[in-house]
Amino acid sequence: MTDVLSPAGVTCGTEPTVAPVTMAGALNAALADSLSADDRVLVFGEDVGTLGGVFRVTDGLAARFGESRVFDTPLAESGIIGTAIGMAMNGMLPVVEMQFDAFAYPAFEQVTSHLAKLHNRTRGRVTLPIVVRIPFGGGIGGVEHHCDSSEAYYTHTPGLRVVTPGTPSDAYRLLRQSIDCPDPVVFLEPKRRYWAKETAVLTTDGPAIDRAVIRRPGTDVTLITYGGMVHTGLEAADAAATERWDVEVIDLRSLSPFDDATLVESVRRTGRAVVVHEAPGFAGYGAEVAARLTEQCFHFLEAPILRITGFDVPYPPPQLEHLHLPDVDRILDGVARLQWDDNA
Amino acid sequence: MTILGGTARTAAGDGLLPSAAPLQLIDPDGRPGQNPGELTRPESRILLELYRRMVIGRRFDQQATTLTKQGRLAVYPSSRGQDACQVGAVLALRDDDWLFPTYRDTVAIVTRGVDPVEALSLLRGDWHCGYDPYRHRIAPQCTPLATNTLHAVGLAHAARLKQQDQVALVLLGDGATSEGDTHEALNFAAVWRAPAVFLVQNNGYAISVPLAKQTAAPNLAAKGIGYGIPSLLIDGNDAAAVYSAVREGIERGAAGQGPTLIEAITYRIEAHTNADDAARYRAADEVQHWLARDPIARLEAYLKTAGLLDEDAAARLAAEAERFADRVRERMNIDADVDPAELFAHVYAQPTAALEHQRAALLSELEDSRQ
Numbered sequence: 001m002t003d004v005l006s007p008a009g010v011t012c013g014t015e016p017t018v019a020p021v022t023m024a025g026a027l028n029a030a031l032a033d034s035l036s037a038d039d040r041v042l043v044f045g046e047d048v049g050t051l052g053g054v055f056r057v058t059d060g061l062a063a064r065f066g067e068s069r070v071f072d073t074p075l076a077e078s079g080i081i082g083t084a085i086g087m088a089m090n091g092m093l094p095v096v097e098m099q100f101d102a103f104a105y106p107a108f109e110q111v112t113s114h115l116a117k118l119h120n121r122t123r124g125r126v127t128l129p130i131v132v133r134i135p136f137g138g139g140i141g142g143v144e145h146h147c148d149s150s151e152a153y154y155t156h157t158p159g160l161r162v163v164t165p166g167t168p169s170d171a172y173r174l175l176r177q178s179i180d181c182p183d184p185v186v187f188l189e190p191k192r193r194y195w196a197k198e199t200a201v202l203t204t205d206g207p208a209i210d211r212a213v214i215r216r217p218g219t220d221v222t223l224i225t226y227g228g229m230v231h232t233g234l235e236a237a238d239a240a241a242t243e244r245w246d247v248e249v250i251d252l253r254s255l256s257p258f259d260d261a262t263l264v265e266s267v268r269r270t271g272r273a274v275v276v277h278e279a280p281g282f283a284g285y286g287a288e289v290a291a292r293l294t295e296q297c298f299h300f301l302e303a304p305i306l307r308i309t310g311f312d313v314p315y316p317p318p319q320l321e322h323l324h325l326p327d328v329d330r331i332l333d334g335v336a337r338l339q340w341d342d343n344a
Numbered sequence: 345m346t347i348l349g350g351t352a353r354t355a356a357g358d359g360l361l362p363s364a365a366p367l368q369l370i371d372p373d374g375r376p377g378q379n380p381g382e383l384t385r386p387e388s389r390i391l392l393e394l395y396r397r398m399v400i401g402r403r404f405d406q407q408a409t410t411l412t413k414q415g416r417l418a419v420y421p422s423s424r425g426q427d428a429c430q431v432g433a434v435l436a437l438r439d440d441d442w443l444f445p446t447y448r449d450t451v452a453i454v455t456r457g458v459d460p461v462e463a464l465s466l467l468r469g470d471w472h473c474g475y476d477p478y479r480h481r482i483a484p485q486c487t488p489l490a491t492n493t494l495h496a497v498g499l500a501h502a503a504r505l506k507q508q509d510q511v512a513l514v515l516l517g518d519g520a521t522s523e524g525d526t527h528e529a530l531n532f533a534a535v536w537r538a539p540a541v542f543l544v545q546n547n548g549y550a551i552s553v554p555l556a557k558q559t560a561a562p563n564l565a566a567k568g569i570g571y572g573i574p575s576l577l578i579d580g581n582d583a584a585a586v587y588s589a590v591r592e593g594i595e596r597g598a599a600g601q602g603p604t605l606i607e608a609i610t611y612r613i614e615a616h617t618n619a620d621d622a623a624r625y626r627a628a629d630e631v632q633h634w635l636a637r638d639p640i641a642r643l644e645a646y647l648k649t650a651g652l653l654d655e656d657a658a659a660r661l662a663a664e665a666e667r668f669a670d671r672v673r674e675r676m677n678i679d680a681d682v683d684p685a686e687l688f689a690h691v692y693a694q695p696t697a698a699l700e701h702q703r704a705a706l707l708s709e710l711e712d713s714r715q
Contacts, residue, residue, distance in 0.1 A: 042505075068505055074535055079494055079528035086498020089483070091506070106524070113488050114495070120690040121472040121484050127693065158691050182693040210696075257696040 018201055024194040026168040027057045027133075029202055030175035031095065035065045038093060041179060043070045045080055045097030045133075054099055055135060055194055077103060081110035081132065085118065088128045095179055101136040101188075102145040108153070115184045116159030131178045131185045136164070137228045137278050139192030139325060141318040148315055149279030151227075154186045155256040155288070162255040163209060164188035166230025169200035170213075174253060177209040185209075188255075190228030212259040214266065218248030221335055222266045224289055225276040226252040229326065233276055236331035245335055255285060260296065267293050268300040272338045274308055276326050281309035303339035362565035362577035366609050369584040372637045374645025377579070383588040388652050390435065394583040395643045395653065396661055397431040401451040402640060403665035404460060407672050408450065408467070412618040416676045418469045421448045425581075425613035428639035429515075429545045431455050432586030436594060437513060442481045444496040444514040448545075449485065452515065456480050460672045470680035490520040493529030493542065500538040500597070511539040511597040513590065519550025521564050530605065534571040539597030541590060542605045545580060547612040552625035565607035573605050580608025581639040611637070684710060 021029070034041045043061060045053075049072035052059030062070040073080050077098055084094035098104035104111075111132065118126045138147035154162045161183050165171035171189070178185040207213050215230060216237050225233040230251045237247035248266055252259070267273045273293060275286035286307040293305055308326045316324045368377030369385045376385075386394070405424050411417040423430050430451040437443060437456070445452050453463045458475045465474020466485055473484035483499075486492035496514035503510035520526055521544060533540045544564050548555055561567055568575030576592070578585045586608055593604030611634035615622035622631075647653035688695050688703040695703070 074528070074531050076528040076531065078525055079532050082491060082494020082525060082529070083498030083501060083532055086495040086500070086512070087502040087505075088498075089477070089495065090499045090502035090510075092502045109488060110491060110494065110525075114491060117472075118484070119693070122477055122690075123471065123473075123686070124690040124693070125476050125478060126484075161692070257692075257698060260697065 018199055020197040020199045021168050021202065022195050022197050023165070023168040023171045023189070024055055024057050026172040026202055027175055027189065028059055028061070030172045030179075031058060031061055032064065034095070034176055034179045035061065035069060040091060040093045041069070041095060042087065042092050043095045043097075044073050044084075046073060046075055046099050048072060048097050053097060055191065057133070057189070057194075058097070077105075077107040078110050081107040081115060084130050085110065085114055085128060088130050089126055093129050093179060095131045095133065098132060098134045100142075100146045101134055101148040101150045104132070104134050104150065111154070111160070111186070112157050116157045119183070120159055127182050128184045129179075129182050131175070131187050133175075133187045133189060135191040135194075136188040137190050137192060138315060138321050139228060139278075141321070143318060144315065147321065149277065149310070151188055151255055151277075152279060152283070152285045155285055159184070160256065161185045161209070162188065163253055164190060164227040164255065165253065166190070166193070166215070166225075166227060166251040167200075168196065168198040169202060170206075170251070170253065172202040173204050173206055174209065176204045181209055188227060192228045193231060196231065207253065210254045210257050210259060212250050212252045212254065212262040214248060214262070215251045216247070216249040218246040218270065220246045220270055220272065221248065221338060222263075222270045222273040223247050223249045223276060223331070223335075224252060224263065224273060225249070226255060227278075229276050229278060232327060233331065236328045236335075239328050240332060240335060243332075247335065258289075258292065260292065263289075263293060264296045267297045267305075271300055271302040273301075273305045274331070274334045274338070275305065276308045276331055276334075278310050278325055280312045281307045282312045284309055303337075306334050306337060308334040360569040360572065360574050362563065362568070362575045362607065366577050366579040367585055367589065368579040368582050369588060370582050370642055370646045372581070372642050374642045374649060377582065377585070383578075383585055383592070386584055386587050388650070390587065391584060391643065391647060392652060394428075394431055394435060394587060395640070395647055396664075397435065397455050398427040398583060398640045398643065399661050400665045400668050401431055401455055402427050403669045404454055404672060405451050407669040408464065409614065409618055411464075411673070411676055417464060417467045419617050419619055420450075420467050421617045422612070422614035423448050423451050425611045425634060425639070426545055426547055427451065428583035428586050428643075429543065429580050429608050429610055432583040433513060433515065433543050433590045436587045436590035438511070438594065440481065440508070440510045441594060442483065442496070442499055442510065442512045444483045444492040444499075444512060445485050446489070446492065446515055446517065446520075447485050447487050448517070449515050453482055453485070456482055458482060460668075461675045464676065465680075468676070468680055470682050471686075490516055490523035490525040490529070492516070493520075493526050494532070497529045497533045497536070497538050497540050497603075500533070500540040500603075501536050504536075504539060509598055511541060511594045513541045513543060513594070515543050515545060517550065518544060518546040518548065518555050518558055518564060519553065520544075521567065522550075522558055530567070530571040530573060530603070533603035534573050537600065537602035539600075540603040541593035541597060542603065543586075543590060544605070544607045545610055546607055547610050549612060549616070549626070551616045551620065554625075563607060565605060568605040571605075573603050575605040575607070577607050578609070580610030581637050581642070583639055583643055
């Protein structure tokens, strides 16, 4: 079967149809194609059936594939993850949706104590090929509990893969790769980019699930980011180019495991790096990135690796979130602090 | 196939409430129980097997506690006193059914056929789970309370989706009924009509906390009506009643009638584990009361009265149990093989580059320390 699809997730025969697709549409297509490709794939969660999900990512799937395969659950996140584990033990490939980042916390025990550990606990006899989709991050004017960047909770748990796409076509690729992956995957969807469009052929060809990609080559600074900040990082790189910096932008895609090879090569080459994310900086994901790259690139660095992150505050109310989220100006300010004068 | 969707409800919840008193097929003195309800007494062959397995199971349980004193087990949570639940529930299972046990259910696991040394891996500490879950269809022993209830419901629902005749039995305790996952599991199971049986071994205590501090419900089985789940309240020290009740739950599930909640009233004779001091929270005369309601003694009395067991046969069984315990002791006295490299082997389907690096570093460290 070809991987060439329309945004609605309908296989389009042999003629590749290239039309603008949103990230939500690309995710919908990935789910539809996985449901078509393998009878064991199940999609369930809160409001994912009749409604098609609060972000419409599962739109039309229940009607197309039936309520035995795409279904609404009772409103209980631990129940969703816990029953997905049992289903996977019995041969299914569950793709479950947590409605929002902060609403996934009731499932934390099932995720960290069982989803992440059963494979290890049973010496590999039990595999849990489960994908947990979580819309994450801010930038949509959401009220409290709808905008958390919860990635570090998951990346700190061995046994989980944590991935997040930055573009619609990569959302398609990464979700299909995640569903095909034998490990449990926490799939973080940058909700501020759900409606971003891209004109691209949707395909699983391209970088593997655990590889970072260079979204914009550059020579002076490596800007390392992921998810909703990839687009912001690219904007910042364009702005920097009009000044004096040639910024290389790397989209991590896989937060865990970390693609050391790609990152180390880039940072050794540029000698400077910033890590950009929405989450609070303290003990955040960027701290790990800065630490492990410093360990591996110390003698190549012209400046400390800086983090450009949200503040160490609970996620702000909608009217203040623009002050919290890293934007182009804050990223450029960070780049400007990379000890350029010392090099002069 | 319609798997999901509402089920017909009756306003009065007909048939969902348990009996007022625990159902019983054999009373503590070994006579026919006064309150059998709809339970059917298992045939003689089953009763004899229940007895045999309880005798072996208790001797194994006692041996495991002894092994903690010899430093061969890190810890052991005894199920002595709960023998009827451990054995009755497992013998009621069919081959394709699944068991979802907790840390206190090692006797149940051994009764289902798992090698006792593999069953003790968790408590010996050589790995988190020593047996292959798929071989005997037994999930790893679950330590976080109530979390296994959801796994059982998910597995049961998948069986239904695949149109497999398979029921999941989950074991939990009275304390676990306070956890949110139990609530979610009962609710999901009811909504999905999942073929799952919940057996609550109400042994009176969650470590030290008595049932009165755990719930204000009239009994734990009564919670079933809140979910639309039929429930049974049974004498958990009556192996015949446990077997029959679990069998009924399995048959209901297999017939597409959904889940069943069973509360078995029993008692934990030993402390929570060998590391616990039960004298701090319960009186000795309370234990004496329950010793007089011993599950093995009552079935033995019943079988002897019925002419199904004589002294010679009982002695032969005791000797069989002794040999079983001897073999466990001999094998447990051999140090377990632990492989440092295995720490990294099963975290993911394929070790990541970072894990390979850490494995090599550890092995090198160990090599250096040997020199």
